[in-house]
Amino acid sequence: MAKNKTAYVCNECGQDFPRWQGQCSACQEWNTITEVRLGAASPGRSTKFVGYAGASSNEVKTLDQIDLNAMPRILSHFGELDRVLGGGIVPGSAILIGGHPGAGKSTLLLQTLCHLAEQMPALYVTGEESLQQVAMRAHRLGLPTNKLRMLSETSVEQICEVALKELPKVIVVDSIQVMHMSDVASSPGSVSQVRESASYLTRFAKENGIAVIMVGHVTKDGSLAGPKVLEHCIDCSVMFEGDSDSRYRTLRSHKNRFGAINELGVFAMTERGLKEVANPSAIFLSRGEEESSGSLVMVVWEGTRPLLVELQVLVDNSAMSNPRRVAVGMDANRLAMLLAVMHRHGGLQMSDQDVFVNVVGGVKVTETSADLTLLLAMVSSFRGDILPSDLVAFGEVGLSGEIRPVPNGQERLIEAAKHGFKRAIVPKANVPKKPPAGMEVVGVSKLSEALEAI
Numbered sequence: 001m002a003k004n005k006t007a008y009v010c011n012e013c014g015q016d017f018p019r020w021q022g023q024c025s026a027c028q029e030w031n032t033i034t035e036v037r038l039g040a041a042s043p044g045r046s047t048k049f050v051g052y053a054g055a056s057s058n059e060v061k062t063l064d065q066i067d068l069n070a071m072p073r074i075l076s077h078f079g080e081l082d083r084v085l086g087g088g089i090v091p092g093s094a095i096l097i098g099g100h101p102g103a104g105k106s107t108l109l110l111q112t113l114c115h116l117a118e119q120m121p122a123l124y125v126t127g128e129e130s131l132q133q134v135a136m137r138a139h140r141l142g143l144p145t146n147k148l149r150m151l152s153e154t155s156v157e158q159i160c161e162v163a164l165k166e167l168p169k170v171i172v173v174d175s176i177q178v179m180h181m182s183d184v185a186s187s188p189g190s191v192s193q194v195r196e197s198a199s200y201l202t203r204f205a206k207e208n209g210i211a212v213i214m215v216g217h218v219t220k221d222g223s224l225a226g227p228k229v230l231e232h233c234i235d236c237s238v239m240f241e242g243d244s245d246s247r248y249r250t251l252r253s254h255k256n257r258f259g260a261i262n263e264l265g266v267f268a269m270t271e272r273g274l275k276e277v278a279n280p281s282a283i284f285l286s287r288g289e290e291e292s293s294g295s296l297v298m299v300v301w302e303g304t305r306p307l308l309v310e311l312q313v314l315v316d317n318s319a320m321s322n323p324r325r326v327a328v329g330m331d332a333n334r335l336a337m338l339l340a341v342m343h344r345h346g347g348l349q350m351s352d353q354d355v356f357v358n359v360v361g362g363v364k365v366t367e368t369s370a371d372l373t374l375l376l377a378m379v380s381s382f383r384g385d386i387l388p389s390d391l392v393a394f395g396e397v398g399l400s401g402e403i404r405p406v407p408n409g410q411e412r413l414i415e416a417a418k419h420g421f422k423r424a425i426v427p428k429a430n431v432p433k434k435p436p437a438g439m440e441v442v443g444v445s446k447l448s449e450a451l452e453a454i
Contacts, residue, residue, distance in 0.1 A: 007036045007192075014191045036184060036192040074169065074211065077115035080267060080276040081108070083303075084238060084251050086259015089170060092209040093258065094202040096176070096231070098216040098224045099240030104249055104267070104274055105215050108240065109172045110138060111273050116170055117147035123168040127154040127178040141273040154188065156181050156197045160204050168210060173201065175215035176230075194230060202233050231255060242269075246362055248283065249274065253303075262366075263303030281308040281419060284361040291389055294381030297421070298373035299394045299412040300365055306408065306415040308392070310360040311370065313377040318354045329359030330370065338397060342375055345401030345447045348382060369406040371397035372425065375447065376454055387454060390422040395430070401447040405429035413441065425453050 008017040010033050015026040023030050073088030082088045085095070099105045106129075113122045126134055131152050138145050149166060153159050156179050163171055173179065179197040180188040187193065198214065205212040214234070216224050224231060224239075231237050235257045242249035251265035266280040277283060285297065285308055294313040299306050318324065327335045335357055342348050357374065359365055372395035380387050394412060396404040406412075409430030416424060417436035428443035435441040444450040 008033050009036050009192045009195075011191045014195060034186060034190075034192070036186060071209075074116070074120070076112045078108075078112065078265075078267075078274075078276050079278070080251065080265030081112065084253045084256075084259075084263045084265040085236060086253075086256050086263070089211045089213075090235070090258050091169065091211055092206050093211050093236060094198075094205050094234040095211070095213045095236040095238065096198075096216050096224070096234045097213060097238045097240060098218050099242075100218055103240045103242050104269060105240050106134075106174055107137070107141070108251075108267070108274050109174065109213060109215065110134065111141065111143060113170065113172055114138060114143040114145065114148050117149070118144060120170070121149070121166060121168040122147075123149045123151060123163060123166055123171045125151045125153060125159055125171060125173050127152070127173070128175055143273075154178050154180055156200050160200070163204070163210065164208075170211045170213065171205075172213045173215065175217060176201075177217050198230050199233050202235075241364075242362070248277070248361065250363070260303050264305075264307065281306075281415065284309045284363060285419060291386050293384050293386050294377050296373050296377040296380065296387050297392045297416075298365075298370050299392060299416055300363075300367055300369055301406075301408050301412065306412045307363070308416060308419055309363050309365065311373050311377050312358045312360060313374065313381045314354075314356040315350060315378060315381040316354045316356075318352055323350075323352060324354045324356070326355070327357040329362065329364050330357055330374070331366075334368075334371070335374070337399070338371060338375055338378075341397055341399060341401060341447065342378065346375070346379070346451060348379065350378075350382065353382070367406075368396040368404075369394040369412075371395065372403060372427075372450060376425070376450065379451060379454070385454075388423065390420065391425070391454075392416045392421045392423070393425040393450075395425075395427040395444070395450075397447060403427045403444050403446060403450060413439065425450055 008020050010024040012029045012032045013027040015024060017033060020033055024032055071091050073090055075088045076082055097105055113124050116122045131150050151162055176194060176198055177189045180193050181196050181200060184193050184196050201212050218224055237255040238251060238253050240249060240251050247269055249267045249269060253261055253263045255261060266277040267274045268277055295310060297308055297310050299308055325332060325335055339350055373393045375397060376393055394406060396406055398404055405427040409426060410432050413424055413436055417439045422438060423440045425442050425444060428445045431441050431443035442453050444453060
């Protein structure tokens with residue numbers, strides 16, 4: 001008989017240890033290391049069927065001998081989802097979709113599988129909800145329900161056995177935190193159960209050419225719950241973001257072995273479920289009828305396309321000894337740095353002012369091309385001057401006050417011209433030889449030149 005192996009795993013960070021100890025040396029937490037028994041696989045159990053062209057083989061090949069046509073992508077019902085995944089669902093891939101409760105993860109996947117089931121076999125596995133609850137949601141959304149196969153199960157071994165009989169092309173597991181394996185001696189949702197369940201499902205997907213989409217919960221800080229190894233063993237990690245009081249949801253990829261990362265997809269939550277937004281710039285540019293100071297439009301680059309977003313800044317006299325610096329949708333540390341650059345190289349002192357920054361629409365801006373837009377909007381609010389509504393700006397600002405170029409400058413200007421913007425303030429290195437028709441492009445190399453341009 002095969003002997004069961006024993007491992008010691010920290011329930012907080014997932015670190016492995018050869019023996020038990022009171023404190024985890026990785027995360028410094030006490031009494032979090034538990035014993036995990038790793039049972040040997042049964043001799044008669046097999047998770048692989050014969051006939052899949054992309055199944056793993058011991059034969060050594062060169063790169064040019066590998067047939068890429070044997071793995072065509074599966075197009076979902078949503079073009080925005082296909083964009084985030086890099087062009088569609090790859091057979092044999094393991095995809096993890098995370099998000100806050102109520103963001104719409106289950107709704108998105110239920111809509112996708114109901115339409116995919118019209119073209120190919122699909123299996124939806126629910127572990128948190130009953131089959132009646134899922135059916136009620138599908139009928140409420142008006143989805144086709146006569147083709148999708150449903151299963152209510154939390155055992156990973158049972159799910160794989162049913163999948164070998166049904167032979168679906170796509171499987172949705174909702175969610176990975178409630179799944180468990182009989183060989184792991186811990187409760188569902190623990191670090192060891194989540195890690196082993198995800199690893200088993202990923203191996204099953206690779207061996208059989210079945211795309212497995214797993215739903216994951218998030219912690220209080222917005223990161224995926226479970227061990228960090230969970231994100232390493234999967235092929236694609238996607239976060240579904242959006243507040244419960246907001247109509248729009250954003251789908252962003254953090255890891256993708258089959259496409260670009262930081263790709264952004266935008267959806268609108270309606271009574272009939274999620275609807276994709278083909279032109280998200282038009283949503284984030286819904287400005288008020290009355291123009292006000294401190295508002296300026298920037299062009300950020302999200303994945304493979306430009307996105308126009310309005311940036312609002314409010315500068316007001318502070319009644320406290322320590323003025324407040326609040327940034328919603330941007331990095332607060334970068335805001336403090338740019339305030340110092342403005343004082344040193346722009347000649348404006350704001351040490352006694354409260355500064356509030358907001359990115360309209362709930363978009364999170366992580367790239368540095370918003371530096372110039374933020375400084376110009378800050379000056380507009382501080383002086384009370386209204387910037388032209390047809391003005392757009394982007395560029396990175398260095399500590400010495402220089403304006404650095406950003407990638408894809410030509411594509412950003414073309415996107416701004418499509419939405420009717422007539423003037424742009426950009427880094428001098430991003431000025432094209434032939435500007436878009438009807439647009440005046442002003443190139444600046446220092447912060448002082450940008451202040452003179454407005």
